[in-house]
Amino acid sequence: MIEVKDLHKAFGDVRAVDGVGFTARDGEITGLLGPNGAGKTTTLRMLYTLMTPDRGQVLVDGIDAAVDPLAVRRRLGVLPDARGLYKRLTARENIDYFARLQGLPDDEVRERREALVQALDMGDIADRRTEGFSQGQRVKTAIARALIHDPGNVILDEPTNGLDVMATRALRQFMLKLRAEGRCVLFSSHIMQEVGALCDRIVVIARGRVVADETPDALRAQTGEANLEDAFVKIIGSDEGLAA
Secondary structure: OEEEEEEEEEEOOEEEEEEEEEEEOOOEEEEEEOOOOOOHHHHHHHHOOOOOOOEEEEEEOOEEOOOOHHHHHHOEEEEOOOOOOOOOOEHHHHHHHHHHHOOOOHHHHHHHHHHHHHHOOOOOOOOOEOOOOOHHHHHHHHHHHHHOOOOOEEEEEOOOOOOOHHHHHHHHHHHHHHHHOOOEEEEEOOOHHHHHHHOOEEEEEEOOEEEEEEOHHHHHHHHOOOOHHHHHHHHHOHHHHHHO
């Protein structure tokens, strides 16, 4: 479980995150939504300890990220906005490298790696260098790398961005599998259809603050809109919705 309490982050005079708080629970998919510049990516970067908040608290499975960031990282599997693969390494070598960084023994690495290769349908690319990979192939490799240490909490920053229809469909099914395994899945997306189909709960951020934290059905009921996209625009304000 990931708990976010009163997070603040400013860059000069700009308050990128201004008191964000929410809970992403085990066995659920929580969507983080907001227009461009709302503070989503900054919030996620503070969750996975890439940035330090000016104020507030992040707890992962009850562990304070400010007190023990290394323990928090071990409990997180992260697909960041920048995928960052090592281009001269094969997909398997990329996965193995991150497994060694996590201190996993070789026999455990082999077992987990091959299970991920199968689950993500990577058999045809596993022994190819990642240089020249398609966007979908890069995302698959980055997800396998993020999950090699079997974390209970998974953070995905716009995982389907740039993917074709088939790759998007496969990734959505994989996210549902993670939820079925009882993991906490937190992801950001701009695609309303995706959010409505996957999310148990939606956290909407606008102007650095949480403006809604509900189930998709509750958001529609709250706004009186049958369409989730219309509900989203009404919640954040029509001007920001058009700019998203």
